[in-house]
Amino acid sequence: MGIAERKELEKEAMRNKILTVAMKLFLSEGYDKVSIRKIAESIEYSPATVYLYFKDKTAIFNSLQKIAFDKFYDTLTTSLKIKDVKKRLDKIGELYMKFAFENPEYYDLMFIMSAPIDPVKEECYIDDRALKLLSDTIAEVFEQKGITNGDVEATTFLLWSFTHGLASLVIRKRLVMVPEAHIKGLFKKIFDMLDERFFNK
Amino acid sequence: MGIAERKELEKEAMRNKILTVAMKLFLSEGYDKVSIRKIAESIEYSPATVYLYFKDKTAIFNSLQKIAFDKFYDTLTTSLKIKDVKKRLDKIGELYMKFAFENPEYYDLMFIMSAPIDPVKEECYIDDRALKLLSDTIAEVFEQKGITNGDVEATTFLLWSFTHGLASLVIRKRLVMVPEAHIKGLFKKIFDMLDERFFNK
Numbered sequence: 597m598g599i600a601e602r603k604e605l606e607k608e609a610m611r612n613k614i615l616t617v618a619m620k621l622f623l624s625e626g627y628d629k630v631s632i633r634k635i636a637e638s639i640e641y642s643p644a645t646v647y648l649y650f651k652d653k654t655a656i657f658n659s660l661q662k663i664a665f666d667k668f669y670d671t672l673t674t675s676l677k678i679k680d681v682k683k684r685l686d687k688i689g690e691l692y693m694k695f696a697f698e699n700p701e702y703y704d705l706m707f708i709m710s711a712p713i714d715p716v717k718e719e720c721y722i723d724d725r726a727l728k729l730l731s732d733t734i735a736e737v738f739e740q741k742g743i744t745n746g747d748v749e750a751t752t753f754l755l756w757s758f759t760h761g762l763a764s765l766v767i768r769k770r771l772v773m774v775p776e777a778h779i780k781g782l783f784k785k786i787f788d789m790l791d792e793r794f795f796n797k
Numbered sequence: 798m799g800i801a802e803r804k805e806l807e808k809e810a811m812r813n814k815i816l817t818v819a820m821k822l823f824l825s826e827g828y829d830k831v832s833i834r835k836i837a838e839s840i841e842y843s844p845a846t847v848y849l850y851f852k853d854k855t856a857i858f859n860s861l862q863k864i865a866f867d868k869f870y871d872t873l874t875t876s877l878k879i880k881d882v883k884k885r886l887d888k889i890g891e892l893y894m895k896f897a898f899e900n901p902e903y904y905d906l907m908f909i910m911s912a913p914i915d916p917v918k919e920e921c922y923i924d925d926r927a928l929k930l931l932s933d934t935i936a937e938v939f940e941q942k943g944i945t946n947g948d949v950e951a952t953t954f955l956l957w958s959f960t961h962g963l964a965s966l967v968i969r970k971r972l973v974m975v976p977e978a979h980i981k982g983l984f985k986k987i988f989d990m991l992d993e994r995f996f997n998k
Contacts, residue, residue, distance in 0.1 A: 626827060708909065713970040724974050750986040753975075754959065757987075761962025762954075769914045773925050774954075785951040786958075793994040 618656045627711045664702035665723035681736045696763035819857045828912045865903035866924035882937045897964035
């Protein structure tokens with residue numbers, strides 16, 4: 597390995613180290629309480645070193661969001677290999693829940709924690725590729741099933757809100773009133789019900 | 798006013814002061830980072846004084862949850878004056894969203910923030926009276942409309958998850974991709990759609 601190559605790897609490792617500790621701090625202390633100084637202290641470097649990699653706190657948060665949203669979108673697009681569009685839609689729901697439960701920290705960062713989301717500045721942002729994947733799939737199901745009274749936009753936001761609601765109630769332990777042995781069956785019933793009411797002509 | 802009475806009022810005021818500052822700390826720092834010492838420092842009293850009012854941090858959190866859930870339930874029960882049961886159900890949805898937007902701090906405490914919810918210990922808990930009000934109302938609508946294929950439990954959790962999802966996405970600014978002028982109309986469409994699909998025979 598040449599010197600240039602090794603340096604590149606070292607830079608990459610340092611960048612990842614900053615991101616890992618920043619994510620932990622954002623989630624445990626909240627966005628507002630985290631500073632470049634705090635991040636630097638946690639990895640025992642000077643703030644100046646951190647500034648070599650990121651221009652400010654927002655840039656760090658934004659990089660984390662990008663990693664999370666990319667992983668999320670990559671997960672959902674594995675559904676595209678399913679030819680049957682209705683089954684593909686079911687798969688998107690299943691993959692969404694799986695992503696949320698397997699990556700609760702990313703999920704928190706993307707959709708739950710307080711953060712200065714600003715679509716105009718595009719610094720802190722919501723990546724809506726996954727939302728577009730969902731709405732395109734819903735439109736295709738409607739078309740293929742000959743459902744003419746379906747409202748694609750309203751159905752998209754209904755399904756997203758519902759799935760997010762369910763995922764975040766579980767992540768935040770607010771469904772404790774449902775016995776654990778019963779929860780899987782209940783979720784299946786709800787998804788089947790949505791299916792029957794919205795995607796059968 | 799007698800001395801005993803005045804003392805009682807003073808105690809009440811002190812208790813409220815502790816609760817107010819504790820709520821702010823829980824929401825800004827997260828449950829884990831808050832301590833009785835921190836709460837005491839914020840109101841410039843000794844920890845011993847705070848312990849005169851609450852046995853520990855959990856007791857404070859629990860009192861706040863009780864206040865929030867009582868206010869929430871009181872809000873939802875104003876729907877009971879509506880005789881038409883279907884209109885009452887619509888009203889519950891409307892009051893739920895209104896409560897969440899007008900009391901985002903309580904809403905956060907009840908359903909969003911990380912907290913050691915434990916239904917067995919009943920120290921940190923989820924009050925499910927509101928959920929029961931919702932499921933009773935759904936059962937009544939099904940009965941009155943002669944809907945025999947409705948699943949009360951699944952419909953209850955579907956509607957709650959959906960409404961919580963929508964409310965928390967708004968509170969956490971994750972619906973920024975929907976133009977503000979458009980959002981009220983979109984919400985109305987979604988609620989109408991749910992209505993049509995689940996509560997029409």
